[in-house]
Amino acid sequence: MASGNNSTFSVIGSDIKIEGNISASADLHVDGSIEGDIKCTSLVQGESSEVSGGITAESARLAGHVSGSITAKELVILKSARIEGDVHYDALTIEQGAQVDGRFAPNARRSAAGTGGSAQAPRQSVKPAKEGDADQAQLKIAT
Template identity: 75%
Template sequence: MASKSNSTFSVLGSDLAIKGDIKASADLHIDGAVEGDISCASLVQGETSVVTGAIKAESARLAGTVNGSITARELVILKSAKINGDVYYDALTIEQGAQVEGRFAHRDAKAKQAAAAQPQVGKPDLQVAN
């Protein structure tokens, strides 16, 4: 991923509690509480932060609590993190002591499962004649 020279970094402080989805083209640092889905380029979550919702990011560094699924190309789960939800990743690092309740799946496997669940177009269904 090429970095932009004019990229910005948004910070949500520990005194903030947000209810609703967050979409950011910039990098995001969250120390507060978020109840909603988060979509951003890069996410850094502080130890005091609680996110209830799905996280989608190119890269994520999680140190707080997440109640929801996580999808990231590069994911780092720090020892202070508590994750309750499924984790989809390309590259994964977990520090000793981190707590994760959920399933891990490489994003390639997730894509293959989705493709397998799709009905095959052009193949007729077999039917038994009476």
């Protein structure tokens, strides 16, 4: 689904299910279900949305379920999000309550170490912090 010059915002409604890859030159708002990769400038994912595939965007604000890798310069993972996959980012914000099961790696460091991408980051999961730490999420790293 590509956007023309007349539109700068595309919406995939909650009643829509797409099987296939999506490429959009505009901002994309997804409330429906997508089985395929998404490539766009800016992605906003609704709470009830499900994406089974990779996401590549300049900026992404995720609130639903994603099963696949995510690559974004600016990534916001909201508390309602459930992410199953590796996360690559330049700037990352994770709200308390978000669930992420995958590896985190800053975009700049993925290939900068000279390892050719062969080194793997430890598996990480984000779980809510204890009650006294309302403004923070707890990052658990399993080796």
